[in-house]
Amino acid sequence: MVETSPTLPPLRIGTRRSNLAVVQAEGIRDSLKKIAPERSYEIEAIRTLGDRDQLTALYDFGAKSLWTTELEEKLVSGELDVIVHCLKDMPTTLPDTCELAAIPPRDDPRDALIVKSGLPYTSLKEFPEGAVVGTSSARRSAQLRRLYPYLRFANIRGNVETRLAKLDNPDSEYTCMVMSAAGLERVGLKYRINQYLRSKDGGIFHAVGQGALGLEIRKGDTKTQELLDQLADRKSTLACLAERSLMRTLEGGCSVPIGVETEWIQSDDLKITALVVSLDGSESVEDSLESKVQTVDEATALGKEMAARLIKAGAEAILKDININRPAKN
Numbered sequence: 001m002v003e004t005s006p007t008l009p010p011l012r013i014g015t016r017r018s019n020l021a022v023v024q025a026e027g028i029r030d031s032l033k034k035i036a037p038e039r040s041y042e043i044e045a046i047r048t049l050g051d052r053d054q055l056t057a058l059y060d061f062g063a064k065s066l067w068t069t070e071l072e073e074k075l076v077s078g079e080l081d082v083i084v085h086c087l088k089d090m091p092t093t094l095p096d097t098c099e100l101a102a103i104p105p106r107d108d109p110r111d112a113l114i115v116k117s118g119l120p121y122t123s124l125k126e127f128p129e130g131a132v133v134g135t136s137s138a139r140r141s142a143q144l145r146r147l148y149p150y151l152r153f154a155n156i157r158g159n160v161e162t163r164l165a166k167l168d169n170p171d172s173e174y175t176c177m178v179m180s181a182a183g184l185e186r187v188g189l190k191y192r193i194n195q196y197l198r199s200k201d202g203g204i205f206h207a208v209g210q211g212a213l214g215l216e217i218r219k220g221d222t223k224t225q226e227l228l229d230q231l232a233d234r235k236s237t238l239a240c241l242a243e244r245s246l247m248r249t250l251e252g253g254c255s256v257p258i259g260v261e262t263e264w265i266q267s268d269d270l271k272i273t274a275l276v277v278s279l280d281g282s283e284s285v286e287d288s289l290e291s292k293v294q295t296v297d298e299a300t301a302l303g304k305e306m307a308a309r310l311i312k313a314g315a316e317a318i319l320k321d322i323n324i325n326r327p328a329k330n
């Protein structure tokens with residue numbers, strides 16, 4: 001006999017409206033369909049402040065939660081049940097009414113170099129003096145200035161496809177741009193990557209949480225939490241929580257120059273390496289730390305300890321200087 005159970009309402013999945021964001025939300029929906037095929041799913045894609053304002057340099061937005069506020073309002077009011085975010089766009093402190101429910105398996109966290117089509121270069125070190133790097137990320141430009149002081153930098157905003165079109169436009173000033181490898185891969189543009197950048201090659205530390213998704217729910221929504229638990233990846237979660245704890249302790253917003261790398265050494269030892277760099281690249285502190293991480297508390301403690309070490313090495317002066325020079329925005 002077929003048991004009749006009350007039909008659950010569709011699970012409403014919210015996301016930003018860019019192609020990348022929608023692809024990510026569809027990926028989560030497809031994974032959920034496999035886990036809970038009896039449920040139905042709806043995706044609602046919303047234009048956020050960060051999507052609407054393409055002119056303000058990212059850096060000038062300050063600490064404002066560019067990509068999350070409108071979505072969180074709908075989550076709290078019950079219009080949405082879960083938001084699929086790029087974890088790196090999620091502030092490290094969420095509103096009291098919301099919580100980070102799960103981090104699925106992380107994709108490639110590295111930054112990637114893309115050269116303007118038709119130019120002969122394939123890596124950063126080949127660029128001539130004055131070559132223009134398109135990026136709106138202070139973390140990226142500061143780190144590149146440190147290593148390649150003869151390069152120039154120009155803002156480039158918009159979604160992945162828009163930025164690529166701006167780069168390739170023969171009339172644009174850009175020689176290359178830097179974007180996240182995961183973002184490019186998800187929208188089928190992996191073939192445009194000319195060089196993967198990491199601390200040991202290209203000299204770039206990625207952003208906190210880069211390459212991972214964050215699934216946000218209403219606080220206390222245990223039903224949705226239980227469903228999303230099945231998508232969570234333990235190692236990705238612990239590594240990302242350590243990175244976010246570092247960022248929270250240093251009180252950096254999403255665009256201050258804090259770079260990080262985390263790596264699992266053996267099965268339960270997490271190594272974290274992090275860097276804070278001044279906007280012009282002239283000053284930087286870098287350190288690394290390794291410890292056993294099996295719980296969320298241990299991951300959080302590792303991030304905090306990493307921050308404490310960077311502060312001891314002079315990070316506070318660099319960050320303070322950046323905050324003083326940041327234009328006031330509300």
Ligand SMILES: NCc1[nH]cc(CCC(=O)O)c1CC(=O)O
Binds near residue numbers: 088179182209
């Ligand atoms: N700040 C923009 C942003 N936020 C998340 C991604 C891509 C996905 C990710 O890196 O996690 C991107 C694009 C980029 O940085 O190139």
